[in-house]
Amino acid sequence: MKILIPELADTARLGAVLADLILSGQGWPPSGLILLQGGLGAGKTTLVRHLVENLPGGHTSEVCSPSFTLCNAYACEPPVLHFDLYRLEVWQDGEDLIEALQMAENGDLLLLVEWPERMKEGLLPPEFLHCSLSGEGQTRTATFKCVVPGQDFLRALAVAAEQAGLEIVGSSQIEQN
Secondary structure: OEEEEOOHHHHHHHHHHHHHHHHHOOOOOOOOEEEEEOOOOOOHHHHHHHHHHOOOOHHHOOOOOOOOOOEEEEOOOOOEEEEEOOOOOOOOOOHHHHHHHHHHHOOOOEEEEEOHHHOOOOOOOOOEEEEEEEEEOOEEEEEEEEEOOOOOHHHHHHHHHHHOOOEEEOHHHOOEO
C-alpha cells in the first residue's frame, strides 16, 4: 500500500496515524518492529520524529538521527528504541540490536530500524512492518508492507490515513504477507 506525502505536514499526519494505530492495537504486529528504508534524506528520521511525538510522553523527546550513536532511546509509551544502521559497513556482533529485537517481540518496546538492509540475514522476526520512503523534493511516497500472517494492519492504516486526509495511491494493492 502506498501513501502520498507531498508536504512535511503530511509526514506529521502519517506519524500521528501510525502512533494512533500502535496505541489502539488495531491489528498491530506483536513484534513491535518497524523497518524504515529509503535513501539519504528520504524522511525516515522525520517520520520517526512525528511518530514518537504522538506517543504518550513522546513530545518531550528530542528525536534525531542515531547514525553516529547507532541507537537512540525515547522515553514514551511504549518506550521506543531507534536504530540507524547506515554507518555499519560490516555487520559486527549486533548484540544490542538482537536484544532489542527480543524485547520488541515480547511487547516491551517499539523498535524502529533505519537501513534494515544492513542487518544480518535471518535476524528479522516473522512479523514486522516495512516502510519504504521514496521521492524527490518535498514529495514523498511511503510504501508499506506488513509481514504479519493473519493480521489486518494495512487495511486499518489505509482507513486511518484517509480519515487524516492522506492520499492512498493504489489502495487496491493492499498486501498482507
